[in-house]
Amino acid sequence: MDFRRIEIIFLVVFLSLDAFLLVSFHNSQQVISNSTSGVTSTVTDMRKRNISFGKLDKTTGNAYYLGAQPDNVLASNISQLRGQEVQYNQTTHKITSTLTDPISITSSNKVTKLDKFLKNKTNIIKGKAYEYAPQLSSKTSIVYAETSDLGDMYDKTGQIVFSVANNRVISYTQTYVNNLQILHEKQATKSERDVITTLYSNSEIPNNSKISYANMAYTKLLTAKNSTIYIPVWFITIHNKDSKVDTIKKVNAFTGNIIKTSTNGDDYSNE
Template identity: 25%
Template sequence: MDWSKIKTIFILTFLILDVYLLFQFMKIRDADQYEFITEASFEEKLEAEEIRYKELPKAPIEDQYLSAKPKMFTKDDITKLKGQTALIKEPTTALIVKLDKPISLKTKFEAAELTPFIKDNVLYGSQYKFWKKDDKKNTIVYFQHYENMTLYENLSGMLTFQIDDHNQIVSYEQTYLEDIAKMTEKEEILPPLKALETLHQKGALMPKSKITKVELGYSTLIQLAASQALAPTWRFVVDDKESLYVNALEGQIIEFNSDGN
């Protein structure tokens, strides 16, 4: 046995392996550098266009798709309403209720005014969050939330108070999503900066605009008569006025029929 030849073969083998590993390392390093350069250039674009944003939620964040179904309100639900009268017959997915005694509002409305009433008198009241007061429609809107995350613009999880000409709440309409369950395993979602980049690439961000709020919630991905699928969704509030939404798992921009505020 020629030990000299065997030794030479081993040396050459390890040398080839070292070269291969070095080549793979250089590829990974170059890819990381390219990704960093790409991200930095986007931030430079924002700076050049004077688009400012608050501190973004830190990645990585994991979330998942949810399933839910609209609740059918029945006679048993209606009998729980005190000092209120249901204006439609059951069963129904939209409960319309008239208050026996209207609620007077302050000239400058604050959401805290309605908190005690909602908590004590509205079915599942603790599961709704204030969304907006619409002076044109004379309404105050609340959306249902799940695990402290808002179900954005979801007509099946909504509480809408009607205000009369005397600045009093006289009635409300309620919808509610029940049996909310996790559809998939958790996975890492799109970082908020990447979602912001999607909005920028599509021309949704105007120069000199300011992102005043960034939060994560859910929006309807698929809606059927008896159920719906919900997707994790980034919400970016621009200049305290307009809301822009991006699917946090798939990355596409979401547009609603109504304006989010």
Template identity: 30%
Template sequence: MDHRRIEWLFLIIFLLIDIYLGIEILRSPVSLSSIDTTNGSSASIRQEMRADGIDLPSNLSEKTATSYYLAAKNSDYLSDKLSSLTQVNASYSKSQNMITATPRSTVEVKGNKKAILATLKQFKDDERNVPFGKNYSYEESMSSDETYTFVQDSEYGKIYNNSALLTIIVKDHKISSYMISYLGTVKPVRELQSTISPWHAIRSMYTDRELANNSRIIKVKLAYSKLTVVHGSTILLPTWLVWVENKNSKNISLKRVNAFTGQVLATNTTYSINN
């Protein structure tokens, strides 16, 4: 296939992506222009939440932000890296686009939290251990004493998706194994757009009955999540990630709200973490 045909092919793919995103926006059930008039005043809803035993962060912002739709071309980025992993025993699953590996030599993990994270960072940043390891950042809210979770970074923000995840397992103060999936380089496919505020995301969850009574909002963060796959590319959209703790069970759930529309995302977006 010559160079000009390749250019035309990419042009057609991005046009299709643009059309799809346009349709999604038109189908959106929330109008950004009517955000402050459809769900009552902020003060009254905050009072209702307090009455229901829902605790909010003291610094929950009502300011909007800006973000992009992103696209990543689907490819087996990890399979070509197996030969360079000389310090671990690694296998690759094409169906899951995931590498699973165990250290060939003992890697001790001891000390306080800071020392442990320093050891894990040194391990993951070595390309003989973990491919693309430098592209991942630690996420405390998704980790435990034995499971340390890292999410993929991009120049536009962090990606919270099973296709962009590094999980390191520690047992008996040693690195036992790790699993990694990698989404590849991401690029914007639409112009920069305004997002809703963190407070509006929480309000949408409450009015949509996605916040249970006697719960606590631990953290709210803007990041990227998977929207769909279009012609071999994964489309990501900005989402407000909301960590919610059940006051009774102490379970923590991560929920996601579309940062453009305020719609609570229901499919493959909520899971529980037992601390």
């Protein structure tokens, strides 16, 4: 498919985006609005309730609506892989691989070892396009997120997930978003302070907890006409000091609305 035709398809999809959002947010999301007034008092109240966090950045930024079409770039390069048994799903465009020789790791060397593993093209296809994402990782899975000049991809369509058992990496799955396109001029995004105070004001942050991570990344909003639309979302990790459980809350970076139900089926909760 030539670039001009792709461009036209994305244009059609984007023109229908505004109308789709009205339905999408009602059907697949429960959104909660929060007033921007009283931010200072909200921050003070959070500290009184033993909610720990660093300095909250109040700087706003910019981001885009992005679009991509699924392709078989991973399938086209499977022949380069060595030392593993590989399967490819044509529907999900996902590689599932079992390593012939599992990789022994410790908590201190796992990132160094896997970074080195990714750089070898006979181990991972386009491995240099991914970076370690501690926010999405857990004891049993180590996640690497696809990254580019446009930002990180915290979405199952652009990740490598290594499975860990008995301190060994035994297998992985991989997806890859190819040829991301900017669908609209950049728009203003909410600040870190905006989204965290919004979460607190809407009872999404419990007392005696800690904000461990606050990162903005792209995630899938919808799929239409065989094209996928991505939006920027704030991913806020909350560590409950009582239960010792980490939970990720998501906030639309454009609107500041809390995403109660995932737009892409992802449910992030790490123990």
